[in-house]
Amino acid sequence: MQIERLVQMIFYIVSRKQVTAKELADYFSVSTRTIYRDITTLTLAGIPIISKKGTGGGISLMDGYALNKSFLTNDEQVQIYQGLQILQASNYPDAEQALNKIGALFDQPLINDWLEIDFSHWGSSDDEKITISELRRAITEKYVLTFEYFNSELQRSERMIDPLRLIFKSHAWYIVGYCHTNKAIRVFRLSRMKRLNVTNTQFERILPEDFSLGESTYTIEFVSFKLLIAAEMSYRLFDEFHEDQVERCSDGSYLVTVQYPLNEWTYHRLLSFGTYVEVLEPAAARIELKKRAKKIAYQYIKEEED
Known part of the structure; x- marks a missing residue:
């Protein structure tokens, strides 16, 4: 429907600052003529869209323009707000500041006691507790992890990995990463990782596009x-x-x-x-x-x- 395309188009332009009509046409699978008609419709609706021709030109929004919260449904507002609450419960940095801003924008009360995320097992000491903030930093900023690992046979080993993805599956958290010992992508259950440390060593590796968690876990008969x-x-x-x-x-x-x-x-x-x-x-x-x-x-x- 046109109204859905128009809303998506606004968010697409906001996320990329400036785009071309051809880029929008390719993305939405329509002609450039349709894109220009949509731009006219948005302009008449009061959206300050600027179109510049020539080299370096393109379609953008006027500097300083902010989207009104009415672009989001009530359910979408609640989902965004609860997503930030999940980050706050897991000690994600600056989450509470973002919550206060979003709460004021969406007129949502700040309720911060409905959820707590703790990766450590019952009875763990404070120095064994792992936060999602630490894992997020290691994965997104590409820092090598070291830890002691106990496999399903209760065998202990020292590991060093390039962490590539955090996964929750079947009641447990897992980290997918490139293991320096095995020289291959491996899946590690978080509850079996002890004395985890985020090092200062960075890596450049990325997770292969054809990676499948299902295939990687069925190595045992x-x-x-x-x-x-x-x-x-x-x-x-x-x-x-x-x-x-x-x-x-x-x-x-x-x-x-x-x-x-x-x-x-x-x-x-x-x-x-x-x-x-x-x-x-x-x-x-x-x-x-x-x-x-x-x-x-x-x-x-x-x-x-x-």
């Missing part, structure tokens, strides 16, 4: 697990499993079908359910957990005998 989980553990089910993976049984217990790798991470996670979980499949995992359970039991039985 997964097998199908069938778990019988007692009703007492119902509070954990929908925190850790998708509803399509859970089936309620007639006795109140739950049958969970999920894909897991056969590794230390899986065994530790299943053992965290204690006696409230029974692995029905695969047989290899059932045998391994039986061995570990016997070893744990023997440790305490031996203590009593001694």
Whole structure:
């Protein structure tokens, strides 16, 4: 619709200071004649658009002109305001100053206690806490990160990466970056990164356009697990499993079908359910957990005998 194109055109010109009619025509997939008609329409509506011909000329807005808040719907105003609140909750620099200005413009009250973002785990000391401001600076200003990392096998390693993207996926934060150790793009779970440090060393690398988070995370072979989980553990089910993976049984217990790798991470996670979980499949995992359970039991039985 023309009205939508006209509004988009204004924001396009504002963001680029000065554009040509051909650039606008290419962007909106219309003719230059249509663009000039749109410019005339905007001018008649009171938008101070200046058109200069010749070398160095183009279409721009009069210096000092500001867009009125009426260009944004109420929902759009709320989304912008809440976005700034998210930045403020994560200790983003100067977010509160921007909030005050936007709040005055949009007539929105300053409500700053509805959200808090903290990347550290429960019980972390202050020196382990990571702010989104630190990560934003490292990624956008291209500073190398160093940290200790614990992988899914609980193995510790020293890492140095060029951080390229911060991602939230499936209840967890991840950093995508070029790992100097592996000489390749890797994905690191933020909760497993300890003693993270933003160095003073800058890099020039960018994330490849064909990067896919899904492809990069499926380097481990997964097998199908069938778990019988007692009703007492119902509070954990929908925190850790998708509803399509859970089936309620007639006795109140739950049958969970999920894909897991056969590794230390899986065994530790299943053992965290204690006696409230029974692995029905695969047989290899059932045998391994039986061995570990016997070893744990023997440790305490031996203590009593001694």
